[in-house]
Amino acid sequence: MQSGAPADVDAAAQRRRDILAGLVQGGVIAAVVLAGLYFFMGHRLQPGPAPAAPPAARPLAITAPAAPPMAIERRLDLGDVVAPADVTRVASWAVDAADNGNRAFVIVDKRRAQIYVFETGGRLIGTSPVLLGYAAGDRSVEGIGDRPIEQVQPHERTTPAGRFQSAPGRNTLNEDVVWVDYHAAVSMHRVRATNPAERRLERLATKTAADNRISWGCINVPVAFFDQTVWPHIGKGRGIVYVLPEKEPLTAFFPAAQQPRHYAQAGAAPGNSAKP
Structure with a gap:
């Protein structure tokens, strides 16, 4: 028995060492596996960077087609006013041809010193009497709008004829005006009675147009008519102003204005006299 004990002891010790080595090796492997699992799962569980937020919602950049202009019934209607033939010709042409577009329009009859304001249709x-440029004539002197007023000669104080696209504005006195020909410094505004010697209010009150030529070229309108009729219709937006000639033929400025095809007016056909 004594002779075989060391061998048995050695064998048992070897088995223990083998088992321990196996456990150690297995533990190392397990530790490695667990560490890998921990790393893998930890990496998966860590919150990553937040995804970029989607762009804020916004309307698509689609340009809708412009709405068509509202249909306008076009028919010259003078009511009970018996207007001169040339006024009716230009008004009828403007309405028939829709020359004024969607804007109100004005006709200034220089021969009779009268203004007519029309709705778009x-x-x-x-209608009202007005004061006009002192000098008879249908054209402005070149560059007159750039000159100081004291340098304008009496024979140059004309109200030009033609078709003008008007625009509301203010003059150097900070007064409301309707610009007729801005470059020639011609506007439509309330009558000014600052110089008693000119008798502007008295001139407007007379029944004749012979004394209505006094301004530097601008169209002077009675205050009430300007405030109640002119400004509400062409003073708050653009309009068309037709100034009829007094020296040259009507067709020199309005070649398309033929004899009127229609009009609505009480009484007889248009004559050559303005409303009294």
């Missing part, structure tokens, strides 16, 4: 809103 051709209905006459009102």
Whole structure:
């Protein structure tokens, strides 16, 4: 028995060492596996960077087609006003041809010193006497709008004829005006009675147009008519102003204005006299 004990002891010790080595090796492997699992799962569980937020919602950049202009019934309607033939010719042409577009329009009859204001479709809103440029003539002197007023000669104080696209504005006195020909410094504004010697209010009150030539070229309108008729219709937006010639033929400025095809007016056909 004594002779075989060391061998048995050695064998048992070897088995223990083998088992321990196996456990150690297995533990190392397990540790490695667990560490890998921990690393893998930890990496998967860590919150990553937040995804970029989607762009804020916004309307698509689609340009809708412009709405068509509202249909306008066009018919010249002078009411009970018996207007001169040339006024009716230009008004009828403007309405028939829709020359004024969607804007109100004005006709200035220089021969009779009278203004006519129309709605877009051709209905006459009102008419009034006006004061005009001192000198008879249908054209402005070149560059007159750039000159100081004291340098304008009496024979140069004309109200030009033609078709003008008007625009509301203010003059150097900070007064409301309707610019007729801005470059020639011609506007439509309330009558000014700052110089008693000119008798502007008295001139407007007379029944004749012979004394209505006094301004530097601008169209002077009675205050009430300007405030109630002119400014509400062409003073708050753009309009068309037709100034009829007094020296040259009508067709020199309005070649398309033929004899009127239609009009609505009480009484007889248009004559050559303005409303009294």
